[in-house]
Amino acid sequence: MSPAAVPVGLPTVTSPGKVPVTIRAMESSSAASGGSTRREATRQKLYEAAVTLIAEQGFSATTVDEIAERAGVAKGTVYYNFASKSVLFEELLRHGVGLLTASLREAAERTAREGGSKVDALDAMIRAGLVFIDRYPAFTQLYVAELWRTNRAWQSTLMVVRQQAVAVVEDVLREGVGNGEFSEEIDVPLTAAALVGMVLVAALDWQSFQPERSLDDVHAALSRLLQGRVSGCR
Amino acid sequence: MSPAAVPVGLPTVTSPGKVPVTIRAMESSSAASGGSTRREATRQKLYEAAVTLIAEQGFSATTVDEIAERAGVAKGTVYYNFASKSVLFEELLRHGVGLLTASLREAAERTAREGGSKVDALDAMIRAGLVFIDRYPAFTQLYVAELWRTNRAWQSTLMVVRQQAVAVVEDVLREGVGNGEFSEEIDVPLTAAALVGMVLVAALDWQSFQPERSLDDVHAALSRLLQGRVSGCR
C-alpha cells in the first residue's frame, strides 16, 4: 500500500570514508576552535534524520522521538545538542543553505575564471542547483515548503537564508547588465526569483514525478528556456 | 514585533453582492439539486478560514478549534460538514485547483479565439496565473508547501490535482510544437514544470518580499524571460 514515491534524504555531507570538515562555518555553536568531533558527528546524524522526516511530514508532524530514533541516539541527546526542536530546525536550515550558496558561488566563479559569459555563469549555476537538489532532495523539499509561510518562529532565519541564496543569482544578473550582455530593462530581483523558481520546481517535479530522467535532460530543458530557444526570437 | 509579511486569504469566490453559484462542481456533497444554501455557506466560511491558517502555519500546526473559531462556527460544525480535518483539506485543494485550471484554460482559449499565437497563449496563462495568485495568495502558499511532500494522507489527491494544472500548460506547449511554433526538441513535461515554477516562485516572492510592485511589473519580467529577451538570442 505504501506508495514510496519520492527519493528523499540529505545524505552525509562528507564522503563515506572520513568524518572531516562537514563544511565548517556552521556558526551556531563552536565558533573558533572546532568543537569535539564526536559531538559534531552526532549533530550531523540528527540533521540527516530531521531533514528527511520534516521533508516528508512537515515540522509540526515530526516528533522529537522520531528524529532521535532515526538518528540512532537517545532523546536526551537531542536536547543535549540543541536547545529545542525549533533550534535544531533553524540550524539545519542555515547548514543547508550554506552548502547551496557555496556551490552556486563556486559555479559562477569557475565560469568567470574560465572566461565564460554571464549566460554561461547562469547556466553553470542552474546545473549546480540541479546537482544540489539531486543530492539533497529532502532539504530542498523542506525549504520550499517553509519559505513562504508566515507567523513561524524561524521566520527571520528563513528570510536571511533566502536572501543569501537569491543574492548570488542577482549578482550575476547585475554584472550581466553592467556588462551589456543583458538588457538594461530586466528587473533583477524578479528575474532572479523567476530563475530560482524555474530550477526549483522543475527539479522537484523531476525527482517526484519523472525520476527516470537524467540530470542532463533537465539541465538541457532549463538551458533552452533560459536562452529563449523555446519560443523563437524575434 | 509581529512582522505581518504576506497578505493572505482566499476571499469569497463570489462577488460581494450575490450569494450564487460559488463555482459549482464541488462534487463533495449535493450532486444534482443544489444542497441547502446554508450548508454551502458554512463550508465556504470553513474553506476561507482553513486556507489562511494552513498557509500560515501548515496543516499539522493548525488546529480544528482554530479553524472553527475563525470561521465563526462551533467545532462540531466542522465535523458535521467534513469527515475529518484531512478531508476538509483535500476538498479545499480540489476546490482551489479547480478555480486555477478553469482560469488558465479560459486564458488559453481566449487567445486562441482571438487568433493569437501559442506564445501569446502562454503569456496570457502567465498573466492568468499571476492574477490567481494575487487573488488567492494563501491557497498558493499552501499548495506549494504541500505539493512535494510524501507520506501524507492526501498524497493521491495532490497528484491528481497537480496533473490537472500542469496538463493545461503541457497542452499548449504540445500544440505549439505541432504547430511548428516551438522547437521540436523541447521537453514538454519538463518545460511545463519549469514555466509553472517560474510563475509560482516569482509571484510568491513578489507577494512576500516586494508587495509594492504591480502585477504588470511581474508580468513584464516573466514575459521577457519567456521570450528569451533576457539573454540575447544567437
Add this chain to the structure above:
DNA sequence: GTTTTTGCACTGACCAGTCAGTTCAAATTT
C-alpha cells in the same frame, strides 16, 4: 389557521491520546 412533528444544521463540553520538554543517575568515551 393553529398546533404538532420532523429532521437538518449546529453546538460545545468532554475524552482519550499525544507530544515537547525535563530530569537525572548511570554508563561510555575521550
Add this chain to the structure above:
DNA sequence: AAATTTGAACTGACTGGTCAGTGCAAAAAC
C-alpha cells in the same frame, strides 16, 4: 576526570474527534 551519551520516567498542555442535546423553519396533522 571531564565531556558526552543513555534511557526511562514524568509532567502539563494541547488536540482530533465524539456525542447528547438545542434551535428552528418547513411540513404534516388537526
